[in-house]
Amino acid sequence: MAVADEIREKLQAAFDPTVLEVVDDSESHRGHAGFQEGGESHFNVRIVAEVFGPMTRVARHRAVHKALGDITGRIHALALDVSG
Amino acid sequence: MSDIANDIQDLVDNNTVVLFMKGTKEMPQCGFSSRVAGVLNFMGVDYADVNVLASDEMRQGIKDFTDWPTVPQLYVKGEFLGGCDIVTEMVLNAELDTYFTDNGIGFDKDAADKIREANA
Numbered sequence: 001m002a003v004a005d006e007i008r009e010k011l012q013a014a015f016d017p018t019v020l021e022v023v024d025d026s027e028s029h030r031g032h033a034g035f036q037e038g039g040e041s042h043f044n045v046r047i048v049a050e051v052f053g054p055m056t057r058v059a060r061h062r063a064v065h066k067a068l069g070d071i072t073g074r075i076h077a078l079a080l081d082v083s084g
Numbered sequence: 085m086s087d088i089a090n091d092i093q094d095l096v097d098n099n100t101v102v103l104f105m106k107g108t109k110e111m112p113q114c115g116f117s118s119r120v121a122g123v124l125n126f127m128g129v130d131y132a133d134v135n136v137l138a139s140d141e142m143r144q145g146i147k148d149f150t151d152w153p154t155v156p157q158l159y160v161k162g163e164f165l166g167g168c169d170i171v172t173e174m175v176l177n178a179e180l181d182t183y184f185t186d187n188g189i190g191f192d193k194d195a196a197d198k199i200r201e202a203n204a
Contacts, residue, residue: 029115032114032115034114057166057170057173058164058165058166058170061152061166061167061169061170062151062152065152065153072153072154073153077116077154078154079168079169080169081169081173
């Protein structure tokens with residue numbers, strides 16, 4: 001499965017989001033640290049879910065990291081926009 | 085606590101503002117570290133930089149210490165403020181200005197406004 005699909009699946013299951021966008025942005029980091037041929041190194045995620053409402057920013061990001069499990073260790077960068 | 089966790093605790097306790105980053109504030113080694121260091125430099129914030137690439141122990145240690153999988157990481161007065169996304173967001177919506185003001189940390193307000201104008 002493509003990493004973007006894995007990310008989408010895990011976040012969908014964990015947060016029942018109203019907005020979920022996962023973009024493999026690896027190509028725009030060509031030549032930067034962590035870039036690998038074939039992409040799947042840099043991702044942008046935008047997620048909106050009710051459960052994030054009362055959380056602090058740091059707590060929101062931690063919740064997303066936790067839901068992604070080992071994926072965060074396999075990719076180079078994850079840009080997150082999390083809101084409630 | 086492990087030795088490295090003790091070292092990190094000391095850094096966090098002894099520096100009002102400290103940025104754990106890849107590279108140094110003069111020569112960042114990663115775009116995300118570069119962005120946060122660049123903002124702090126431009127805003128004239130007095131901060132300590134810790135190059136996590138200096139040792140494998142520090143590179144992993146800071147992730148375990150904060151329970152945060154990525155670098156850069158910004159600490160202010162002993163508190164973890166966030167990584168690149170959070171700091172960027174706080175700069176652009178001026179929340180960081182308020183945070184610094186409330187915590188008595190000096191910065192150049194005009195420079196902060198310029199960043200926002202450039203990214204409006």
